[in-house]
Amino acid sequence: MIIADPRLIYADPRDLDTLRNALKDNDPEGKLCPILMDQIYIQKKAIELLPEIISEHTRGKKILMVSDMTPYFRGKDSLKEQIYYLLSQNFDVLWLTLDNHDHVLHAVDEESTRIQEVIRTHQADCVLGIGGGTITDLCKDASHAVDDSIPLIIVQTALSVNAFSDGISIMLKNGVKCSLPTRYPSVLVIDLNVIEQAPMERNLAGYGDVLATWTAPVDWYLSHKLGMNNTYNDPSCDILRTQNSELLEQSARLAAKDQETFELLAKVLTLSGLAMGIAGESSPSSGTEHIITHLLDMAADKQHRDVAFHGAQVSIGTIFTAIAWDILLNEFDPTSVDLEKCFPTEKKMKPMVYESFEWIKKETADECWKGYQKKLENWKSNKENFKKFLRNWDIIKTEIQNVVVSPQHLCEQMRAAGAPTHYSQMTPSIDEKTARWALRNCHLYRNRFTLSDLLFYLGWWNDDFIERLIQRASELDAGL
Numbered sequence: 001m002i003i004a005d006p007r008l009i010y011a012d013p014r015d016l017d018t019l020r021n022a023l024k025d026n027d028p029e030g031k032l033c034p035i036l037m038d039q040i041y042i043q044k045k046a047i048e049l050l051p052e053i054i055s056e057h058t059r060g061k062k063i064l065m066v067s068d069m070t071p072y073f074r075g076k077d078s079l080k081e082q083i084y085y086l087l088s089q090n091f092d093v094l095w096l097t098l099d100n101h102d103h104v105l106h107a108v109d110e111e112s113t114r115i116q117e118v119i120r121t122h123q124a125d126c127v128l129g130i131g132g133g134t135i136t137d138l139c140k141d142a143s144h145a146v147d148d149s150i151p152l153i154i155v156q157t158a159l160s161v162n163a164f165s166d167g168i169s170i171m172l173k174n175g176v177k178c179s180l181p182t183r184y185p186s187v188l189v190i191d192l193n194v195i196e197q198a199p200m201e202r203n204l205a206g207y208g209d210v211l212a213t214w215t216a217p218v219d220w221y222l223s224h225k226l227g228m229n230n231t232y233n234d235p236s237c238d239i240l241r242t243q244n245s246e247l248l249e250q251s252a253r254l255a256a257k258d259q260e261t262f263e264l265l266a267k268v269l270t271l272s273g274l275a276m277g278i279a280g281e282s283s284p285s286s287g288t289e290h291i292i293t294h295l296l297d298m299a300a301d302k303q304h305r306d307v308a309f310h311g312a313q314v315s316i317g318t319i320f321t322a323i324a325w326d327i328l329l330n331e332f333d334p335t336s337v338d339l340e341k342c343f344p345t346e347k348k349m350k351p352m353v354y355e356s357f358e359w360i361k362k363e364t365a366d367e368c369w370k371g372y373q374k375k376l377e378n379w380k381s382n383k384e385n386f387k388k389f390l391r392n393w394d395i396i397k398t399e400i401q402n403v404v405v406s407p408q409h410l411c412e413q414m415r416a417a418g419a420p421t422h423y424s425q426m427t428p429s430i431d432e433k434t435a436r437w438a439l440r441n442c443h444l445y446r447n448r449f450t451l452s453d454l455l456f457y458l459g460w461w462n463d464d465f466i467e468r469l470i471q472r473a474s475e476l477d478a479g480l
Contacts, residue, residue: 060125115142158198159206165273175364208315219287227385289317
């Protein structure tokens with residue numbers, strides 16, 4: 001058994017030099033992507049460092065400050081206004097506020113283009129994004145489109161998602177969420193005074209987002225073993241598991257708003273983003289549980305209703321995915337597999353994709369089929385790897401069992417943290433019909449291969465199996 005480098009398993013995102021050295025020493029094949037960030041601040045009163053941080057990154061004076069309409073506070077006053085007046089003493093600050101259309105700002109090309117236009121017309125020397133994951137994704141996408149050399153500073157306003165510390169933007173294309181390579185922020189600023197004042201529901205969403213650590217890397221490993229992914233690497237997983245395990249065991253302290261646990265959550269969330277950046281894709285932190293969530297978001301948009309917090313949805317998707325892994329690990333018999341039935345034709349799958357997504361809109365179904373068609377072709381080309389996987393199942397099974405967490409323990413710790421365990425507990429709640437649709441059709445969504453794909457090709461992932469997942473979750477006081 002290979003012992004992980006302590007510099008990885010106890011990585012501190014505030015010490016990027018040590019992390020970079022550890023990654024270099026554990027990457028003999030040169031597979032890992034560089035961390036293109038200058039500094040990460042996780043501390044109290046970090047906001048007060050912004051003038052100094054900006055001055056270190058540009059000699060220019062023109063700052064574009066980007067936010068949405070969501071109110072954030074530091075003490076009794078508006079955080080955004082505090083930052084604006086703090087910077088206006090030394091800089092020419094233009095404040096761009098994006099409209100929260102129907103209470104929700106989406107990461108779409110139109111919003112990114114608007115930021116790009118203002119960067120150019122203001123001739124911005126630095127872009128400062130203040131807000132959550134959507135603002136961050138838009139600022140990364142827009143500044144990347146204009147000029148990567150423009151410093152990008154992100155002020156994180158809640159521990160809501162892991163999107164702040166990677167070089168990827170999750171953008172909505174024809175109703176489908178796509179992970180696009182864009183750029184890292186130059187600097188990430190997490191002021192713990194701001195975090196402690198953020199709505200607990202938002203911070204619990206971040207806790208829910210990192211629970212995917214117990215399913216997504218295993219999906220990624222599965223894809224690697226089947227020849228469906230060549231980016232899998234241990235360091236991206238090593239920096240997540242140990243500290244996330246500590247966080248999981250401190251769930252009750254999170255509910256009590258313990259300051260040290262908030263700081264640990266901030267570190268783990270930031271490491272989760274870095275893991276995606278290191279891998280060059282979101283697979284270390286995004287598997288079946290995230291795909292279920294993307295489908296729920298697509299349905300919400302079609303149904304003209306607000307979207308529940310991303311991380312909260314992810315956590316319940318993680319419960320269902322953990323249950324699915326538990327069933328596979330305990331019941332799968334590779335000798336019973338009918339190999340020829342595991343490779344469906346395009347003629348069978350294309351109508352299935354369109355039936356699942358055309359009700360949203362045809363362009364969405366087109367986008368999903370474009371991704372799924374590639375996955376299906378890749379799957380067919382890896383028939384020999386699938387045979388090898390079946391022969392080596394006992395070894396692979398043991399490796400997976402060493403890193404998964406039981407669905408029972410997940411649910412217990414989520415309740416201890418005060419996090420929702422049912423879709424009906426979301427704000428807004430998610431109806432059972434929509435949840436069943438997302439669970440049933442998640443494997444048809446995109447090119448990425450996950451557990452749901454394997455189970456579908458084995459003939460397991462069907463209506464009866466989904467009902468079994470729902471029943472198992474219900475027995476844990478979780479699920480719908």
